[in-house]
Amino acid sequence: MSNRTLPSAERLALVLVAYALALAVSLGLARLPQALAPLWYANAVAVAGLLALPLRWAAPALGLMLGLLALGNRLVGWEWQQALLFLPANAMEIALGAWLLRSWGSRLRRRLEPLQWLQVLSLGALVPGLLGATLSLALAQPDEAPWVQALTWWTGSAAGAMAVLPLALLVVAQARELRQSLATPECWVALLGAVGLTLVVVTTLQMPYVFVALGLVLVGLWQGLGVTALATLSVSLLLSYALGAGLMAAPVGASSWSAWASALPLVALLLPPQLLAVAVEQLRAQKRRITAYYEHTPVMLASLDPKLRLRAGSEALVRWLGRPRTEVLGQPLAELLGLNEAQSKRLRRHLEELPLEGAASAELRLNAEYAPPERAALRLRALRLGLPDEPGYELVLEDLSEQVQMQEALQRTAYQLEAARRDALTELPLRAGFLDDLEQALARASFSRRRLAVVFVDVDELKRVNDAHGHAVGDALLHALGQRLRAQLRPGDLAGRLGGDEFAMVLSDVHAEADPLALASRVAEALEGPVRQQGPELLLRVSVGVAVFPDDGLAAEELLRRADAAMYRAKGGPARRSRAQGLS
Numbered sequence: 001m002s003n004r005t006l007p008s009a010e011r012l013a014l015v016l017v018a019y020a021l022a023l024a025v026s027l028g029l030a031r032l033p034q035a036l037a038p039l040w041y042a043n044a045v046a047v048a049g050l051l052a053l054p055l056r057w058a059a060p061a062l063g064l065m066l067g068l069l070a071l072g073n074r075l076v077g078w079e080w081q082q083a084l085l086f087l088p089a090n091a092m093e094i095a096l097g098a099w100l101l102r103s104w105g106s107r108l109r110r111r112l113e114p115l116q117w118l119q120v121l122s123l124g125a126l127v128p129g130l131l132g133a134t135l136s137l138a139l140a141q142p143d144e145a146p147w148v149q150a151l152t153w154w155t156g157s158a159a160g161a162m163a164v165l166p167l168a169l170l171v172v173a174q175a176r177e178l179r180q181s182l183a184t185p186e187c188w189v190a191l192l193g194a195v196g197l198t199l200v201v202v203t204t205l206q207m208p209y210v211f212v213a214l215g216l217v218l219v220g221l222w223q224g225l226g227v228t229a230l231a232t233l234s235v236s237l238l239l240s241y242a243l244g245a246g247l248m249a250a251p252v253g254a255s256s257w258s259a260w261a262s263a264l265p266l267v268a269l270l271l272p273p274q275l276l277a278v279a280v281e282q283l284r285a286q287k288r289r290i291t292a293y294y295e296h297t298p299v300m301l302a303s304l305d306p307k308l309r310l311r312a313g314s315e316a317l318v319r320w321l322g323r324p325r326t327e328v329l330g331q332p333l334a335e336l337l338g339l340n341e342a343q344s345k346r347l348r349r350h351l352e353e354l355p356l357e358g359a360a361s362a363e364l365r366l367n368a369e370y371a372p373p374e375r376a377a378l379r380l381r382a383l384r385l386g387l388p389d390e391p392g393y394e395l396v397l398e399d400l401s402e403q404v405q406m407q408e409a410l411q412r413t414a415y416q417l418e419a420a421r422r423d424a425l426t427e428l429p430l431r432a433g434f435l436d437d438l439e440q441a442l443a444r445a446s447f448s449r450r451r452l453a454v455v456f457v458d459v460d461e462l463k464r465v466n467d468a469h470g471h472a473v474g475d476a477l478l479h480a481l482g483q484r485l486r487a488q489l490r491p492g493d494l495a496g497r498l499g500g501d502e503f504a505m506v507l508s509d510v511h512a513e514a515d516p517l518a519l520a521s522r523v524a525e526a527l528e529g530p531v532r533q534q535g536p537e538l539l540l541r542v543s544v545g546v547a548v549f550p551d552d553g554l555a556a557e558e559l560l561r562r563a564d565a566a567m568y569r570a571k572g573g574p575a576r577r578s579r580a581q582g583l584s
Contacts, residue, residue, distance in 0.1 A: 008054055012061055015049030019065050022046075022164065023072050025237070031076060032244025042069065043090060043132075044161035047097035047124055048168030051105060058098065066091055089135035093157065097128040101169075108173035117225075117278040120169070121271065125161035129154045159266035163236030166229035166274055174226075181226035190219045194231040195238065202242045212239070213269040220277030224284065228277035232270050239266060300397040308333050308348060311392060320399065333395075337378065339366060347380075351393050354384035365400070423497040425475055426482025434496025434504060438556040441494060441506055445549060451510040452549040455523055456563035457485070458571065459501035460541040469536060476533040477540055484527050484540075504560060516546040520570070543571040 022045040046065050050058050066087050073083035100123035107116065133154035137146045170178045181187055197215040201208035212235055220228040242248035294301055300317040302310055309332050318325050321336055328336055334344035343366055350364045366378045377400040385392050421433035429437060438454070445452050459481060466474040478501070485495040485503060492508035505523065524544045531538040545567030553559045 008057055011053055012057055015052060015061060016064055016068070018168075019045050019049055020068055023068060026160070027072050027076050029240050029244050032241070033246070040157045040160040041164045043093050043097070043128070043157060044125065044163075044165040045168055046094040047101065047128070047161075048165065048172050050094070050098035051101060051169070052172045055102075062091065062094060065094070089132045089153075092135060093128040093132040096131050097124045097161075100124065100127060105173065108169055112278055113282060114275040114278045118271075118275060121162060121165065121274070124165045124169070125158050126267075129157035129161065132157050155267065159236070159270065162267055162270045163233050166225070167233050170226055170229055178226045181224065182230070187223055187227045187230075190223045190227055191231050191234065194219050195234050198235045198238045202239065202248045208248065209265045209269050213273065216269070216273035217276055220273045221280055223277075224281045225274065225277040228273055232274065236266065236270065300399070302333060302395040302397060304333055304351075304393040304395060306391050308351065308393070310336060317397065337366070350380075351382055351384065354382060354393070423482070425479055426485075426497050426503075428482050428485065428503070429494075429496040431496065431498045434494065434498065435556055437494050437496070438504075438506055438559075441492075441508065442549060442554070442556060442559075445508070446554075450508070451512060451514075451551070453505075453507040453510045453514070453516070453519055454547045454549065454559040454563045455505035455507060455520065456545040456547075456560065456567040457481075457503040457505065457523070457527065458543045458567050459503075460543055460571070462501040465538065469538075473533065473536070473538065477531055477538055480531040480533075480540060481527060481542070488523070488526050498560075502564075504563070510548060514548075516548055516566075520544040520546040520566070543567050545570055 019042060023042040026040050026042045046062070049065070050061060053061055069090060070080075070083045070087060073086070074080060101120065104120055104123075108120070112120070133150040137150050194215045198208070198212050201211040205211065216228060216231060216235065219231045239248070294312065295315050297314050298316050299314065300320055301314040302317055303312040305311050309330055310328055311330075313321075313325070313328060318328060321328050323336075334347060339347065347364065347366065364380045364382070366380065379398040379400050381396045383394040385394060421430055422428065423430050428434075441452060444450075459477065462474055462477065465477060481503065482497070485505060488505070489495055490508070494506035495503065497503050507519070510519070521544075523546075524542055527542050527544075528540055531540050545563045545565065547553060547559045547562035547566060549559055552562045
C-alpha cells in the first residue's frame, strides 16, 4: 500500500479491509477450545493503518475500526454490553501506538539500525500493550485475579503486535522493497522452511520455541527483514493455532500462571530474529553502496593482493585497460599497466614502504617524465591494508598522459613564442620582446626608486660592409656584436635587437653621479674591436647614445627615443675611434 499513489478514500478502504481480516483471524483464534492467551493481531494492523492515512483521516478511521471490533465481538456470541466493554482499552492502545510511531514515518522509509527497530517495536507493541493491560484491570472477570487478566492481555497484545506490526509497517513504508523481496524464489523457500520447521517441532517436541527461534534467525541471516517479518507472522499464526487447538502442550504450572506464560515466550522468540534481520539488511545495503561506488565511480580504483595482483577494479579502470573484467582480475598490475622492469620494481618498493592502515601515501608517478604512445603516464595514490584476513593495497590511479602531452605542447608553444621574439642571428630579443622587458624593468626601478640607463647602439658603416663583402660578412659582424652585448650584461641588465643595425641595452642600478657620456664611452669601448671570421678581418665600430631613467623620461618609448637622439648626435660628431653621446 503506497500512500503516495492511492487517494485517501481508497487507502481508507484498504486499511478497513486489512483490519477486518486481522480481526477475523484474532477472533477465530479466540474461539478455539484451549485458547489460553490468543494473539491480538487486529490492534497492530490498526496502528499501521493509521500511519498510512493522512492525519485528518485518523479519527474517522479509528471510529470505523472500533465499530468493526464491536460488531465482531457481537458476532462471536458476546452481548452488546460485553462487546462494547473492551472498546476503550483497545481504542487507547491503537491511538497510543499510532501517536508514538507517527514521528518514525520518515525513518521507516530508510534502512534502520537494530536499535532503532527495537525502539519501533517497543513503541508500537510493548508500550501500548501495557496501557491496554492497565485499563483491563477494571474489566477483570470475578472468577480470575485482575493481575492474571492484565498479564494475559499484555502478553497477547505484545506478542500479536510483535508478529504483525513489522510486516504491516513495511507494507506502509517500504512497499516496493518488500515486493522485490517476495518476488524471489529464495524468499518462498525460506518461508516454507520456517513454516515446515514450526509444524514439525510443535507436534513432536516438548520445548519447540528454541527451534522456532533458530529457524527465524536463519531466515533473517539469509533473506533480511522483509521475509523475516512475513515468516514471523506465519510462525506466530501456527503457534497460536497450535496452542488454542491443543496441538502444543501448555507449560506446566499453576493455573494462574499458565494463561499468560504460554504466550510470553513468543515475545522473546519473535524479537531477536527481527533485530538480526535489520542488522543483515544494514550490512547488505552498505555492501551494495560500496560495491556500486567502487564499480561505477568515474575514478580508477584498484584493489591489490599482497602479490600486487588485481583483486578488484572499478568500471572506469576496467574500461581504461580495454579488456574484459574476467581477463584483468588476478593479473599483476605492472603487466596490466605495461610497466618495464625498472618501473615495476619502483612500484613494488613504493607500496612496500607504505605505513599500515589508514595513512595515504605520497603520490607516485609512472612514465610521467615522458609519455610515449605505448605507455601511459600515471599518478598513483595508495593505501596499505594490514587486515589479517585480507591484506593488500587500495589504489587510486589517474591517467596523466593527456596532461603530460598538454604540458609538452605548452612547452613547445612557449619555446616557439620565445623563438619568435628572439633574433636568430644574435640570439637577442627583438624589439617587441625587448620593450616588454624594458617596461617590467622600469616598473621595478620605479618601485625601488633606482636609476636605469637605456643605451642605444648603432653599427657604423654596416651598409658599406654588406656592399663590399656581402651580407654574410655583415651578418658575422652583427653576430659578433650580439655576443659582446651579452657578455657585458650583469644580473638585471637587458639587451635586444631593435632592427637592422640598431641595438639597445638596459643597465640597471646606475649611480646618481654617473656621467651618461662617460657611460656611453665605456659601452662603446667594450663593444668595438676587430672581428675575426673567414674572409677579411673587420673592425666593428658603433655609435652609442644614453638616456637615464627617471631623469630623461619615464616611459620605455620615450627613453629609447631620447637615447636614439643622443646616438645620432654622437654619429654626427667629430671623427674618433668610437662615437658616444649622453644627454646633458
